[in-house]
Amino acid sequence: MDSDTSELWRSLGGEPLLATQVLQVLIEKIKTSTSQEGSITSETETDRHLAAAEPLSATCAIFEVVSAQQSSKAVQELLPELFPVLLQQVSRTSGQKMPLPRIRSRSLFQKDQQHTEGNPCWFSVQALESVLSKAGNERLVRVLRTQKTWILLENPQTHHEGVCLLVSGLLRFGLITLEIIQSLPWLMTDPMLREKKLLKSVLRILEESSEVIGESMKALAKVLKELKEKDIGSSFKDLTQQIRTYFDDEDDALRSVAFVLFGILAQLTKKKRKAYFAEQVRKSWVTLLLHLQDPSPKVSMAKENAELLENLYSTTITYFSSSWEWIRAVAANLAGER
16 A cells, blocks of 8 residues: 555544454455355466455555454454454465456556565455454563563464464463354365464473363364374374373363364374374273263263274273183273263
8 A cells, every 4th residue: 555545544543433344344345355255266377365445455454454453353353353364364375376466468567567566465464463453462462472472473374273273272362262263264265274283382382371171172182083093193192192191180171172072083093193192092091981970071072982982992891701700890890980
């Protein structure tokens, strides 16, 4: 944008009521443009590497509106809508180039080439950072900067790490809810975020963000349900071991989600990791059996998972042929508890 256009958008953010209305229009503009992208079939290979002009312009306009000092109330009110729209825009522009200027002839391209310079993802990241700053939590913004979240988001190779850090921070500081995260189906199906590296990032965050461990584990459960065994890769063993550490946690909710996650892993284990997972079940054998009678119904019911119980009971059945009669009897009783 030129300076005059930028000043115009900032002036619109100077009046709180008007700022709210303008931001709503810009949000819808990005949503509409994004939903229409999939219907375009005539784009060339070059076009696919260029950021869409209209949502990028709307994103830059949001940045200018939010820059107005009086826009804080509007940003706080619209944060549940602004956050997912801008985060998706960051993901969509990651690794893309600036859109070509609208010109009538190739001869004019050289003159306007300077307008195509820059990184569209940088503009998207700037808009998102500005919105979170205006949401009123400077401490969160400092934490995100210290973690280099914005730099990670902008780089296609580390984008997935940036998303994990950003979501974790927003949950921890209470600026968004788990429901907002779960309302982003594209976040779960984005090929970039389905990479095996994503799970490693989630594991690292689970180890460092203890106060939001429950929310993180619930989000992880939603991610795992979208994956197959081959998608998890080498993270499978780390995940299994990490989850087991929460089986005996004092928090009922953490125990419950840990057993749910373990059950999901049991469903995913179909081929080469079957033996490894069975070994993890054997290591947790006593814990799993004890928590079938957990005082919290939510926890005991979390193991109503066919695959997990099958792994558990397959170990029990091996004792049916024991030479000790009382061992055979105990194994039969355990197998018949459910």
